[in-house]
Amino acid sequence: MKVQVRYFAALRESLGAAETVELPAGSTLGTLRDALLARGGRHAEVLARGRAVRCALDQAMSDETATLRDGAEVAFFPPVTGG
């Protein structure tokens, strides 16, 4: 299945605004993060598990246990700082 991955703020500056990622059916948001980390380079650096990275699934705050479906929209971003 394919999911769309979007990045915001500092992550967008490092990784670009969006990319499409192919994943096995039944993958979770954590599986996706693992797949991105496995690419090494900037992905491994800015998505490292020690870093403060928040995620959303289909435009709602989520966590890595969430199961993805084909066509899902996932976003990774730093802690939010609006207001």
Add this chain to the structure above:
Amino acid sequence: MARVSIQTADFDLSAEIAALRAADPGVGAVASFVGTVRDRNEGSAVSDMELEHYPGMTERAIEAMIDQALQRFDIKAARVVHRVGPLRVGEQIVLVAVTSAHRGQAFQACEFLMDYLKTQAPFWKKETTPEGARWVDARVADDAALARWGIQASNA
């Protein structure tokens, strides 16, 4: 009237409040909060900032917060305006306005919405300082502010 506006343009507090209470003669109280761009942060001078958001999710998140405020408090209406894009020191960033019959609920709902927005609405500030541009760090104090309302946040 829309409850949530994300816009680059400035907003007029008086006009926003007039519109919010115009339709309801039962309004006896209006509480509002306006956040502005400060000239200092984390020990550095700040000249301007850039605000980024997640189009679609930002609006949905704030709509859900207003739904929660309407359930928790005896209020009549709420309105949130948040600017994005480049902003200079002194400019308005955000407006939260709430109407109710009496002041207590309006004050509380206004603070609740602001606390919620700080840690759960997808916005990011990048400020320009003499040392260069930098992304603003989230504050643990903002998570603590939301926890007072019984909502656990782990943003920062």
